[in-house]
Amino acid sequence: MPCPPSPDPLGWVTLRVLGPTDGARADGTPLALHGARHRALLGRLVAARGRALPVAELSAALWGEEAPPRAVGAIRTFVGDLRHTLEPDRRPREPARVLTTVGDGYALLLPDDAVDGRRFERATDEAAGRAPREVERSLAAAIALWRGTPYPEAGDAPWAVEERARLTGLRDVAIERRAAALLALGRPHEAVPTLRELVGRHPLRERASLLLARALDGSGQSAESLEVLGTARGELVAVGLDPSRELDDLQTSILRHERPREDSDAFSRATEASTRITDAHSRLRLESTVALLRTLAVSGGTGLAEARSQRSEIVDAVDRLGDPALAARIIGGFDVPSIWPRSDDEHASAAVAAAALRALDELDPDGTTARARLLAVVAVELRGSRTRTGRASADEAVRLARGLGNPELLCFALSAAVVQLCDRPGLSAERDRVAAEIVDLARRHDLPTFHLHGLLVRMQSATARGDLAEAASLAFAVDTLADRHERPLARVFTLWNEAARTAARHDPSAETRYRAAAETLDGAGMPGVAEGLLALALVGVRADDAPLDDLHAGAYDPWLAPLRHARAGETAAAAALLDDVPDPTPGLLVEALWSLVADAATLAAHPRTAERSCRALEPARQELAGGATGMLVLGPVADRLTSCGHAEDP
Secondary structure, eight states: OOOOOOSSOOTTEEEEOSSSOEEEETTOOBOOOOSHHHHHHHHHHHHTTTOOEEHHHHHHHHHTTOOOTTHHHHHHHHHHHHHHHHOTTOOTTOOOSSEEEOSSEEEEOOOGGGBHHHHHHHHHHHTTTSOHHHHHHHHHHHHTTOOSSSSGGGTTOHHHHHHHHHHHHHHHHHHHHHHHHHHHTTOGGGGHHHHHHHHHHOTTOHHHHHHHHHHHHHTTOHHHHHHHHHHHHHHHHHTTOOOOHHHHHHHHHHHTTOOOOOOTTGGGOSSOGGGSOOOTTOHHHHHHHHHHHHHHHTTOHHHHHHHHHHHHHHHHHHHHHTOHHHHHHHHHTOOOOOSSSSOSSHHHHHHHHHHHHHHHHHSOTTOHHHHHHHHHHHHHHTTTOSOSHHHHHHHHHHHHHHTTTOHHHHHHHHHHHHHHSOSSSSOHHHHHHHHHHHHHHHHHTTOHHHHHHHHHHHHHHHHHTTOHHHHHHHHHHHHHHHHHHTOTHHHHHHHHHHHHHHHHTTOTTHHHHHHHHHHTTTTSSOHHHHTTHHHHHHHTTSOTTOOOTTOOOGGGHHHHHHHHHHHTTOHHHHHHHHHTOOOOOSSTTHHHHHHHHHHHHHHTTOHHHHHHHHHHHGGGTTSBTTGGGTSOOOOBHHHHHHHTTOOOOO
């Protein structure tokens, strides 16, 4: 399983991977790295970001399928050499603190500041929303970290190819954001060289061409600016794409010798104008943008938030076109599964569901593939609601998908069914059954997004039933797959799961681990997950009589507040709240919230609510309260049932 951060990271080691893999100590002394294999091994461990990689995976990373017979021994030798290089003062038999052994594998524990690639990523991500001067300064420094192709020693190893593509893509974004900042600062000439290079590599990257045209025009090179725009138009048309209205407007303003309106927010967008819907009547642009937004949605942070925002614009645009077939393709094309049955933006989700339902009403009944997709969308968007429409839509989507022979569509429909199986306690086994089918389908048909989704749901279910070893094994599988396919959001859930397993074992470090996990939700683009989660988790690690005055759970506070008052000895206030406490909203926290109510009712001697909560919890008798989330545990449900006199049947 992944390693926790080093308690005392050795910040005097710095590594560079944005070019040939090398490093230095704090005094500037170059690290004595040996051959290309040593550098490739070090690079693979850097790319793992502190995760433990088994020896078999390291062997595959270095030699592929043609590993020599003594590959394992060679890797252990390489590790020994690297340890001596990274920690030359470590005494014999003293545990390594940088390159550590974890089970049958190794993990490299260094702070983010010690790796140039991570410093570059952080600078690019943190540029969003900052003032142009600060953005330009930080991104100029970040771009300057690049010395060549990342991880060149790894050759065409799949992990290296993926990591290079990811880092290079971020560098392209950084170049565009810095260029937009330079334009906003009135320094267009400084943006021209890097933009020329970027447009040369990506002639279809419309945003880069627009920025280059603006920079050239602002530098007094209007003819060259118009040439760039003409070339961009030709490249787009040649592949069947319509140039954006922004391109037309910029070309017109240059021809009229008008000063173009600068896009002062360009450098703070998670995606650029080439992914925006600037022409609501361009069907091709609508469909191509949805494909990109699916990728953004699994990237986390600003990418997820931007995908959510732009998706709302797409739905509005397609809704106005009055074309149900197009609506089915566009709305149903965003087939990204949700792991959490509460929307991050309930208003936007309701609007998408309503648009999907309107399209269903107008769609040809024979269009079963389109109907299945739209029904699955309705089910996903109505997750966490009390309406029966979501559950009925999921069931119908699964029925249709099973008859169509499309494994990806069936995975989407099944994932929609999973988030609808959260309306009452005790459904973890049912969710696990559906998730097992998703995992099997996704593995056989190479569908990594759904494969991850299924593994995460199974991790949640294993935690709910208290099988911590199985949950740990599934978390490791999630991290391995997420690392291979660049799915950073998955790591948020596995870190929380690690904290939850620690809490279930009554380890005193649980609160510290929960707080560290909570930091990963900052900026992850998942407010529906983050709200109140840490407060609820901390209830489970405090003593039964410990005060909870400092814990407030946002939307979940109606179920925590009675216990907070009861723990403080304010039984009258607790009883008053228990008189009117509502049923918990559907979701993965339903067992946890009912358990909080049961605990409060027991403390406040409120038998009616104690009986009510225990009747609701009875189907989850064998589960850990909160375990269904995979992110927190509040102890056995059976303990609550015993406290209110619900004896287990003999």
